[in-house]
Amino acid sequence: MGMTVAEKILAAKSGVDRVLPGDIVQASIDVALTHEGLGPMFFPEFERFGRPIWDKDKVVITIDHFVPAADIKQAINSKLTVEFVKRHDIKQFYPYNGPSHQMIAEHGLARPGEILVGTDSHTCTAGAFGTFATGIGSTEMVAVFLEGKLWFKVPQSIKFVVTGELRFGVMAKDVVLEMLRMIGSDGANYKAIEYTGSAIENLSVDGRMVLSNMAIELGAKVGIVPPDDKTIQYVKARNDKPFTVYTADPDAVYEAIYEIDATRLEPMVAVPHNPANGVPISGIADDVRIDQAFIGSCTGGRLEDLRAAARVLKGRVAHSDVRLLVIPASREVYRKAMDEGLIEIFFNAGAIIEYPNCGPCCGLHQGILAPDEVCVTASNRNFPGRMGSPQARLYLASPATVAASAVEGRIADPRKYL
Amino acid sequence: MEKGRVIKGRVWKFGDNIDTDQIYPTKFCVVSYTKEEVASHAMEASDHPNFAREAKPGDIIVGGRNFGCGSSREYAPVSLKYVGVGAVIAESFARIFYRNAFNIGLLVIEAKGISNINEGDEIEIDMELGEIRDLTTGSRYPAAAVPAGPREVFEKGGLIPYLEARYL
Numbered sequence: 001m002g003m004t005v006a007e008k009i010l011a012a013k014s015g016v017d018r019v020l021p022g023d024i025v026q027a028s029i030d031v032a033l034t035h036e037g038l039g040p041m042f043f044p045e046f047e048r049f050g051r052p053i054w055d056k057d058k059v060v061i062t063i064d065h066f067v068p069a070a071d072i073k074q075a076i077n078s079k080l081t082v083e084f085v086k087r088h089d090i091k092q093f094y095p096y097n098g099p100s101h102q103m104i105a106e107h108g109l110a111r112p113g114e115i116l117v118g119t120d121s122h123t124c125t126a127g128a129f130g131t132f133a134t135g136i137g138s139t140e141m142v143a144v145f146l147e148g149k150l151w152f153k154v155p156q157s158i159k160f161v162v163t164g165e166l167r168f169g170v171m172a173k174d175v176v177l178e179m180l181r182m183i184g185s186d187g188a189n190y191k192a193i194e195y196t197g198s199a200i201e202n203l204s205v206d207g208r209m210v211l212s213n214m215a216i217e218l219g220a221k222v223g224i225v226p227p228d229d230k231t232i233q234y235v236k237a238r239n240d241k242p243f244t245v246y247t248a249d250p251d252a253v254y255e256a257i258y259e260i261d262a263t264r265l266e267p268m269v270a271v272p273h274n275p276a277n278g279v280p281i282s283g284i285a286d287d288v289r290i291d292q293a294f295i296g297s298c299t300g301g302r303l304e305d306l307r308a309a310a311r312v313l314k315g316r317v318a319h320s321d322v323r324l325l326v327i328p329a330s331r332e333v334y335r336k337a338m339d340e341g342l343i344e345i346f347f348n349a350g351a352i353i354e355y356p357n358c359g360p361c362c363g364l365h366q367g368i369l370a371p372d373e374v375c376v377t378a379s380n381r382n383f384p385g386r387m388g389s390p391q392a393r394l395y396l397a398s399p400a401t402v403a404a405s406a407v408e409g410r411i412a413d414p415r416k417y418l
Numbered sequence: 419m420e421k422g423r424v425i426k427g428r429v430w431k432f433g434d435n436i437d438t439d440q441i442y443p444t445k446f447c448v449v450s451y452t453k454e455e456v457a458s459h460a461m462e463a464s465d466h467p468n469f470a471r472e473a474k475p476g477d478i479i480v481g482g483r484n485f486g487c488g489s490s491r492e493y494a495p496v497s498l499k500y501v502g503v504g505a506v507i508a509e510s511f512a513r514i515f516y517r518n519a520f521n522i523g524l525l526v527i528e529a530k531g532i533s534n535i536n537e538g539d540e541i542e543i544d545m546e547l548g549e550i551r552d553l554t555t556g557s558r559y560p561a562a563a564v565p566a567g568p569r570e571v572f573e574k575g576g577l578i579p580y581l582e583a584r585y586l
Contacts, residue, residue: 024566024567037444037447038447038490038491038492040449041449041492041493045578048586049581049582049585049586051585065444065447073448073450073451074448076448076449076450077448077449077450080449119490120489120490121488121489121490121514123490135490135514136490136514136517137490137492137514137517137518137521137522138492139492139518139522139576139578140517140521140577142578142581143577143581146581151567153565153567185435185484185487186435186483186484186487186510186512189484189510189512189513190513216488219484219487219512219513274435362439362444362489363439363444363445364444364445365445381437381439383435383437383439383440383488384439384440384463384464385439385440385443385462385463386437386439390440390463390464390467
């Protein structure tokens, strides 16, 4: 009986030949990520032990949530983070450059065959590069900083096979909303996902990151795209540290295999208040008025996302009732978007263009919603209160759909604008 | 869990997919809050926004499926612990929340059928028998066993005391 990608990584990193679902393993950690939002609560707990970080060059710290600080309490979190970085001489410190998951990718720190843990649930984004990447709690990171190891229960693996070709105007975000619709927001709870099939192979690195990013919305421990030439080229161009590529054995065992025919998919919208409430855009009422449209976050702010939104918005202006927010996923993305003229298109469309950070996605600042307001967003969660008032209504969609909706002032199909 | 330990409390009932943004909104994830401030925001974005003000130490939260889904923020179980919640029982838990709860010393128990319990019922958790008894209605629910790893951590009072025993 063969092993899945997740099983092979856990076996290799815990020094055994093979593992089975349900085994408990002690695995060594290759990258440990934290940020100013959830790091400062464990820094003093770690330092009370009076021991050095097990390997400070495996630690990555970002400042990406409170950017720039909106109040004194946020500022204190960031200040404590900078002080910790200096005290421990952490070199991989990426403050004020964009969400951590984008930093991990851009610095080539999401490597095939490695284990990455982070005090942020969207750490699973790195699965797009064949990394066993998962979110953990802050206290658990104390154990990682001390020992460089963590226990895992080997998850059951499930597989999505996405065949065919995505049609014009259908993006990776629509694929993941369809996955959520199919199996629900706990459909992969405790499990490892593998994304396979021709439509996945044809996705860009940006698109694959959308799938892995929202693996947590399915409850998954990890969401892995098996590495191919695209992955290897991307990582090698950014980091020269060697890595091992694992692919699943032909006789690997999956608890479930879900097939999706990409050719059948149309743009999807997840209606309030759960990411699994996906509906094809043709099934959405034509009068869902919106107050805010958000293109950004670690889910929907990469270059491919901005290009799609700009194609819709070129020569058009957002509806007068709509606040259109655009936040590039990193400084690198921001720079490229400027070079390609995308930022000018957003500016001319009347967008509020904000600096790379987590922003309103998690209800911190820069676009908070009032009670009864409606927002269509390219981000990842639409639970009550996620972007401000628990009485606000959030619709998840692709960046193209968000842009089209901004133009019409109501949820709209992007295909007529592309 | 401790042998023979019985926890008794009044039920606060929640539905399916209670995510960590409802349990503890992101904007309050700041380290300079006191314990009282953290506790005061527990469940603020849920359909029980008065929870933190009205809950009494020892009260028990009963949830449906996928309790604690979403963000990895430890503030979510921590805020419930600071309120003094005796235990969280749910049909199922999202995995990060489940692991976090044991790491910070909050008792969480999976029990199928538990969402049949009513808001305000008095219930009793018998850790020795692995049983939850609704004292108001007389119904009983089997509690799923806690896996060995989390149990060992919880019995030491959480992950920090567990690590202290090893290193300090």
